[in-house]
Amino acid sequence: MLEFDVHFRRPGFCVDIGGAFPGPITGIFGPSGAGKTTLLRLLAGLERGAGRIVLGDTVLADSASGACIPAHKRRIGVVFQENRLFPHLNVAQNLTYGAKPAGGVPGLYGAVVRGLRLDGLLRHRPHMLSGGEARCVALGRALLTLPRLLLLDEPFTGLDGDRKRGATELVRSFAETYGTRVFLVSHCMESILALTDRLLVIQGGQAVGCDAYTRLLDNPAALPVLMSAGMVNMMRMAVQWSDEARAVTYCRPLSDDGGQGAPAAAERAQLFKTPFIPRPNGTQINAVLSPRDILLTSHPMPDLDRGAEAPRQNQVPGRVVRVIESVDRVLCVIDAGMRLIAEASRNTLPPGLHEGRVVWCLFRTESLRVA
Amino acid sequence: MAQEHFGLTSPEISALWLSVKVGLWCVGILLVPGVACGWLLARKQFPGKSVLEAMVYLPMVLPPVVTGCLLLFLLGRNGVFGKMLFELFGWQFAFTWMGAVLASIVMAFPLMVRSVKVAVEMVDGNMEEASRTLGAGPLRCFLTVTLPLSAPGILAGAALAFARSLGEFGATITFAGNIRGETQTLPLAVFSQLQVPGSENAVLRLAALSIAVSLGAIALSRILESRLKRRNQNAQESDDA
Known part of the structure; x- marks a missing residue:
């Protein structure tokens, strides 16, 4: 459990954020200048602020008692926005800089190097690396310290698809295997949702919401922040079976809070078609769907329910929970077993759309991107 | 006539x-x-920092003879500390070659500190922060990050201090004297030869020697400075990427 209540003042800028975070991974989301990086610096012990920070049973800082564990003794790993690789050391030396010389986990170094695809780069100096490669070295270096808390500031920027997946898996495995708690700052909602749906939303140095992503849609303070960044739907699903010939994978949706089938969708044994995912059956995945890719209709499209012969489209019924109108667009929050957000212009909406009405959400297989 | 080696007389070689x-x-x-x-001046804020800085740089602006006089008052045989050091340990600095070393140290110290200060300031403080988050305490952070990254600047400062020591005259002659074979360094030898009529050739030889050694030290300093710049540019590129 990480618990903190921190206060930091600087002319024209302040951060007052608190909360308890029992989950292993928390995403931090907010506009530029909201105080996300400052929060990470306060937690890491790189800035002194007022308040209290407790990690597990260790009080890292408490301004009331004057306690403050220095940064190098906190066992908090940080991946900074800039890579901050040591230019006088090669990749291997950078990676092992903070690693435990003895008593470390056997094979961990090799696993990190392979997971981040750094095998051929170990003798390279940082200036010889691409942006994505340097990012991976920064992440690997922090992971190899086996931190109790890992603070990631835009860790996946500049990473290509394979490296991004590898890095995401590695962070997830550290959280699961070694109990590392992770705080992830990113402007890219997809990157956050690939690891967690638990979000701390920050604006103007204040926490305006701290909850599961889909539940934050009901939070009037957090919703504008999420909307301003361009919203996405995150769908947690489990791979059921794949049809490699048709390049389609059928996935079962999971509920927001624990992997059981989402009530409405599960009852109807609703399966979603995604582009082919080369993963074993039962693997849990996060799929991302843009609100603009959902078409709302008043009635189901009959041609879409022909099993394996059906077109490459999905449809799911749901009930309108909220209608949020802006100047030229309308945002609909729909309860379809999972919360879905659909965005449309006024003239493409079904007539008489109101809260409580049943609608059908239609989206293409290719619109579902596996994060 | 003194014996000659490589065109230099024994006193000149000495x-x-x-x-x-x-x-x-x-x-x-x-x-x-x-x-x-x-490092202290580059990285730390503390009360009296400007006073310490002024004291460190004082020999740069003070007439060297005055510095030599102060050394004599403090560390001369009858000086405030000199007398004590002689009685306790038998150490004597005035009019010995160690006195020449001491005079050089006082005169070269500001140059060395200035070079180190600039070199440490050029080390990206973010690297030191990263080192701390990787579990390095202040000493390990200094030894493994600050020192290697500022090493070319520190070596350039050492080269400058060496060159300053070669050229040191005023404080040395005041504190250590001009004793042939004991405290007579190259500048003092030039000065002594200038007092002898018809010794222009010897003066020119000594001057050429001084120039050659000083140029060597300055060349070394420049090479190391350019290495520092190159390394910092590489660091900048890797962070920009």
Whole structure:
């Protein structure tokens, strides 16, 4: 459990954020200048602020008692926005800089190097690396310290698809295997949702919401922040079976809070078609769907329910929970077993759309991107 | 007539050797306090910092003879501390080659500190922060990050201090005297030869020697400075990427 209540003042800028975070991974989301990086610096012990920070049973800082564990003794790993690789050391030396010389986990170094695809780069100096490669070295270096808390500031920027997946898996495995708690700052909602749906939303140095992503849609303070960044739907699903010939994978949706089938969708044994995912059956995945890719209709499209012969489209019924109108667009929050957000212009909406009405959400297989 | 080797007379070789010896001792002794003081001024804020800075740089603006006089008052045989050091340990600095080293140290210290301060300031503080988050305490952070990254600047400072020691005249002649074979360094030898009518050739030889050794030290300093710049550019590129 990480618990903190921190206060930091600087002319024209302040951060007052608190909360308890029992989950292993928390995403931090907010506009530029909201105080996300400052929060990470306060937690890491790189800035002194007022308040209290407790990690597990260790009080890292408490301004009331004057306690403050220095940064190098906190066992908090940080991946900074800039890579901050040591230019006088090669990749291997950078990676092992903070690693435990003895008593470390056997094979961990090799696993990190392979997971981040750094095998051929170990003798390279940082200036010889691409942006994505340097990012991976920064992440690997922090992971190899086996931190109790890992603070990631835009860790996946500049990473290509394979490296991004590898890095995401590695962070997830550290959280699961070694109990590392992770705080992830990113402007890219997809990157956050690939690891967690638990979000701390920050604006103007204040926490305006701290909850599961889909539940934050009901939070009037957090919703504008999420909307301003361009919203996405995150769908947690489990791979059921794949049809490699048709390049389609059928996935079962999971509920927001624990992997059981989402009530409405599960009852109807609703399966979603995604582009082919080369993963074993039962693997849990996060799929991302843009609100603009959902078409709302008043009635189901009959041609879409022909099993394996059906077109490459999905449809799911749901009930309108909220209608949020802006100047030229309308945002609909729909309860379809999972919360879905659909965005449309006024003239493409079904007539008489109101809260409580049943609608059908239609989206293409290719619109579902596996994060 | 003194015996000649490589076109140099024995007193000239002795002066050259003594100059190099004094320069090396000066740099060797200066290195640790120079680096410590430069790092302190570059990285720390504390009360009295500007006073310390003024004291460190004072010998740069003070007439060297005055510095020599102060050394004499403090560390001369009858000086405030000199008398005590002689009685306790039998140490005597005034009018010995170690006195020449001491005079060089005092005169070269500001140059060394200034170089180190600039070099440490050029080290990206973010690297030190990263080192701390990787579990390095202040000493390990200094030894593994700050020191290697500022090393070319520190070495350039050492080269400058060496060159300053070679050229040191006023404080040395005041504090250590001009004793042939004991405290007579190259500048003092030039000065002595100038007093002898018809010794223009010897003066020119000594001047050429001084120029050659000084140029060597400055060339070394420039090479190391350019290495520092290149390395910092590489670091910048890797962070921009």
